[in-house]
Amino acid sequence: MDQARINTIRAIYKQHFKEEPASIVVAPGRINLIGEHTDYSEGFVLPVAIDRDVAILFSPRQDGFVAVYSVDFDEFYQTQLSHFEKQKTSWIDYLQGIIWALSDDGYPLKGWQGVVSGNIPIGAGLSSSAALEIAIGKTFILSSNISIDPTNLALIALKAERDWIGLNVGIMDQLISADAKTNHAMLLDCKTLNYEFVPIPENVSFIIMDTTTRRELTHSAYNTRHKEIQEVTRLLNVNSLREASQSDLDAMQTVIPEILYKRAKHVISENSRVLQFVHAMRNHDLLSMGKLINESHASLRDDYEVSSDALNLIVDLANNQSCCFGARLMGAGFGGCALALVSQGEELGFIQEVHSAYQDEAGIAPCLFIVKSATGVHTHNLKKNN
Numbered sequence: 485m486d487q488a489r490i491n492t493i494r495a496i497y498k499q500h501f502k503e504e505p506a507s508i509v510v511a512p513g514r515i516n517l518i519g520e521h522t523d524y525s526e527g528f529v530l531p532v533a534i535d536r537d538v539a540i541l542f543s544p545r546q547d548g549f550v551a552v553y554s555v556d557f558d559e560f561y562q563t564q565l566s567h568f569e570k571q572k573t574s575w576i577d578y579l580q581g582i583i584w585a586l587s588d589d590g591y592p593l594k595g596w597q598g599v600v601s602g603n604i605p606i607g608a609g610l611s612s613s614a615a616l617e618i619a620i621g622k623t624f625i626l627s628s629n630i631s632i633d634p635t636n637l638a639l640i641a642l643k644a645e646r647d648w649i650g651l652n653v654g655i656m657d658q659l660i661s662a663d664a665k666t667n668h669a670m671l672l673d674c675k676t677l678n679y680e681f682v683p684i685p686e687n688v689s690f691i692i693m694d695t696t697t698r699r700e701l702t703h704s705a706y707n708t709r710h711k712e713i714q715e716v717t718r719l720l721n722v723n724s725l726r727e728a729s730q731s732d733l734d735a736m737q738t739v740i741p742e743i744l745y746k747r748a749k750h751v752i753s754e755n756s757r758v759l760q761f762v763h764a765m766r767n768h769d770l771l772s773m774g775k776l777i778n779e780s781h782a783s784l785r786d787d788y789e790v791s792s793d794a795l796n797l798i799v800d801l802a803n804n805q806s807c808c809f810g811a812r813l814m815g816a817g818f819g820g821c822a823l824a825l826v827s828q829g830e831e832l833g834f835i836q837e838v839h840s841a842y843q844d845e846a847g848i849a850p851c852l853f854i855v856k857s858a859t860g861v862h863t864h865n866l867k868k869n870n
């Protein structure tokens with residue numbers, strides 16, 4: 485995180501709390517190279533943490549209160565840790581969710597006061613919510629002097645998002661934010677929660693292509709897909725789709741409603757693509773990586789049906805560029821961002837071309853930017869630098 489941004493947030497902290505913050509916690513957002521909508525059926529995913537984050541500058545408090553100012557929402561919230569009314573207002577809900585999840589797991593919490601500020605586009609598929617959860621969780625770990633390993637921190641954040649916020653997400657976003665490694669993707673097995681790091685080949689850049697469209701009903705559509713997967717899993721008589729093969733699915737094709745067949749087909753084929761992609765990464769085979777990314781998009785568009793006209797357009801425009809290895813929608817879908825893999829050194833020309841072609845055809849300006857890999861949640865002391 486650059487010093488100018490730290491200084492800006494620090495000045496805001498001083499304005500609110502009339503003292504210097506003790507520490508800063510920085511939790512990254514993420515891209516997912518491949519493995520979309522596979523995490524909640526115990527499949528494989530391949531996220532990379534990015535150089536966009538949610539940061540909290542804070543100092544511990546001894547009076548059992550948490551007091552937080554959100555720069556991005558220009559809103560202040562203060563509560564006792566032991567008692568609060570559930571609030572359905574965006575970022576406060578996440579703060580309460582983490583307090584609830586930690587307390588429910590028996591961690592003795594102490595308070596803190598802080599300023600939260602992020603630069604991950606919200607609701608764009610880059611997982612600003614998980615970065616916020618992990619940043620808040622880590623701030624509690626430090627202020628309360630408790631020890632929680634990255635996997636358990638991710639599980640607490642997941643519990644907050646599932647049981648407090650009410651969104652049936654998988655664990656990928658929280659885990660990559662908690663334990664990412666720079667220059668590596670995380671091959672995560674969502675069944676065992678085991679993960680290994682796969683080096684990112686040189687010569688490839690990751691470009692986020694934000695369509696600047698957002699679909700309001702993303703959350704309910706996401707939960708609908710989740711229910712469809714539960715239903716087809718039950719019909720196939722397996723514990724999760726991870727246990728089913730394409731031939732298992734084909735054998736049941738006549739008794740499974742067509743829509744559920746397509747949903748399962750996406751998940752089963754996507755899991756296989758993740759493993760092929762990792763193989764291609766290890767062989768520095770950028771062309772195969774690109775081909776798999778394109779197949780992933782087609783499957784999300786045609787079988788999982790979570791794409792949109794804007795996403796399909798920007799993916800096609802990206803693939804028209806010869807420096808593009810492949811592109812696909814990323815995140816929950818229905819709007820938001822796509823990811824393109826582009827030959828290193830050609831990023832700026834690519835961004836210009838796709839930007840103007842999309843603007844011409846869609847009539848709105850997209851937002852394209854390069855992301856670099858980053859490390860998982862980290863912290864450093866601020867007071868000693870004064």
Ligand code: ADP
Binds near residue numbers: 538601605609612616
């Ligand atoms: P995403 O795909 O970005 O995770 P979500 O809808 O899941 O989108 O989460 C977005 C929510 O997370 C926001 O509405 C807000 O409540 C919270 N959030 C994200 N970034 C910030 C931030 N910088 N400051 C405060 N809250 C944030």
Ligand code: MG
Binds near residue numbers: 611612613614
């Ligand atoms: Mg989210």
